[in-house]
Amino acid sequence: MSQAPIALSEVSYFFGRGSLRKQILHNISTDVQAGEIVILTGPSGSGKTTLLTLMGALRSPQEGALSVLGRELHNSKEKQRAAVRREIGYIFQSHNLLDCLTIEKNIRMAMQLEGVRGGEAGKRAQAVLERVGLGEHAHKKPSALSGGQKQRAGIARALVNRPKVVLADEPTASLDKQSGRDVVNLIQDLAREEGAAVVLVTHDNRILDVADRILHLEDGHMKSLSEAVSEGTSRMLNLLEKHDPGSAGYLATLAFALSRIAYADNEVTDDERAAMRQILIDVGDLAEAEVDFIMELSLIERHTQTVGEEPAGERSGFDDEKSRHFIDSLYAIANADGHISPEEVSEINAIAHEFGLKDYRAR
Numbered sequence: 001m002s003q004a005p006i007a008l009s010e011v012s013y014f015f016g017r018g019s020l021r022k023q024i025l026h027n028i029s030t031d032v033q034a035g036e037i038v039i040l041t042g043p044s045g046s047g048k049t050t051l052l053t054l055m056g057a058l059r060s061p062q063e064g065a066l067s068v069l070g071r072e073l074h075n076s077k078e079k080q081r082a083a084v085r086r087e088i089g090y091i092f093q094s095h096n097l098l099d100c101l102t103i104e105k106n107i108r109m110a111m112q113l114e115g116v117r118g119g120e121a122g123k124r125a126q127a128v129l130e131r132v133g134l135g136e137h138a139h140k141k142p143s144a145l146s147g148g149q150k151q152r153a154g155i156a157r158a159l160v161n162r163p164k165v166v167l168a169d170e171p172t173a174s175l176d177k178q179s180g181r182d183v184v185n186l187i188q189d190l191a192r193e194e195g196a197a198v199v200l201v202t203h204d205n206r207i208l209d210v211a212d213r214i215l216h217l218e219d220g221h222m223k224s225l226s227e228a229v230s231e232g233t234s235r236m237l238n239l240l241e242k243h244d245p246g247s248a249g250y251l252a253t254l255a256f257a258l259s260r261i262a263y264a265d266n267e268v269t270d271d272e273r274a275a276m277r278q279i280l281i282d283v284g285d286l287a288e289a290e291v292d293f294i295m296e297l298s299l300i301e302r303h304t305q306t307v308g309e310e311p312a313g314e315r316s317g318f319d320d321e322k323s324r325h326f327i328d329s330l331y332a333i334a335n336a337d338g339h340i341s342p343e344e345v346s347e348i349n350a351i352a353h354e355f356g357l358k359d360y361r362a363r
């Protein structure tokens with residue numbers, strides 16, 4: 001099998017020398033295949049940009065093997081890295097377009113570096129601008145475009161030479177929800193069409209679904225996806241709790257209780273999932289992707305908890321309205337398939353008891 005466009009094996013990276021030497025990345029191993037989209041997440045300072053710059057041949061690792069487009073970069077010389085860089089498409093947080101040139105000229109400039117000029121360059125520039133929805137804006141300068149349009153022009157420039165490796169650093173950071181979504185969809189479509197290996201650094205949870213794989217960095221160490229999901233969810237819940245203490249606690253408690261009902265008969269059906277999702281969406285003013293996070297985390301937690309290992313019962317302190325909503329929601333999940341089983345009833349009773357709630361619907 002041919003080598004992946006990006007291949008890392010036990011890569012470590014250090015900044016500084018002597019007593020100031022500090023290890024930033026620890027034994028990172030991963031391959032990014034052609035046509036694959038990998039998202040790199042992690043808290044600020046965890047080493048995402050450093051890892052991206054290694055993959056982008058802007059630095060070379062002091063330890064481990066790093067191959068980009070078939071070239072080994074461990075201890076490489078600047079000249080070798082420069083040659084690799086010419087074959088990579090970079091998309092930055094700010095579009096990095098030259099303001100004094102039109103969009104079309106910005107794109108032609110990228111082609112000039114590859115020796116493509118004249119009519120051929122004009123044709124290719126127009127085609128790529130149309131592809132990113134900017135066909136009618138070719139002769140405008142960047143200052144005349146919106147943030148999302150500028151970012152799309154940046155993508156057109158990065159992709160016009162059809163790179164086999166595309167690296168994007170926070171491409172949606174300055175965009176609103178819809179523009180951010182448009183931009184990642186575009187990167188995804190173009191990457192698939194060209195069979196490029198794509199690595200995208202982001203803090204934006206809303207775009208995680210475009211990833212084929214999510215890599216999570218913490219203090220320079222690679223973490224598993226489930227650890228990343230759990231970290232992302234608790235960060236989000238903490239944030240919510242700060243802004244809206246009542247509903248955050250309620251949402252987390254409710255999500256977990258609903259998971260218990262969904263698992264009462266040892267299997268979560270699609271109907272139960274859909275009902276659970278809708279109840280949680282109706283409770284808070286969270287984005288759907290955030291609700292999905294909480295729901296999946298609750299289901300995972302429930303699934304991995306062994307029988308007899310129930311969480312310590314807490315008195316809920318819910319007012320009457322919340323108590324009713326809580327009990328009704330449990331019944332709604334139990335009844336999602338049109339039938340409430342004895343196991344589900346006994347789980348509802350157990351939860352009501354643990355939370356000190358009266359099951360006003362019990363017969």
Ligand SMILES: Nc1ncnc2c1ncn2[C@@H]1O[C@H](COP(=O)(O)OP(=O)(O)OP(=O)(O)O)[C@@H](O)[C@H]1O
Binds near residue numbers: 024042043044045048
């Ligand atoms: N040129 C440098 N010299 C010394 N240390 C650096 C340098 N660049 C980054 N660092 C340190 O390396 C660590 C990782 O930084 P990096 O920018 O890769 O993190 P990040 O995950 O991309 O953070 P953010 O999400 O804030 O962009 C940080 O502790 C940072 O202070």
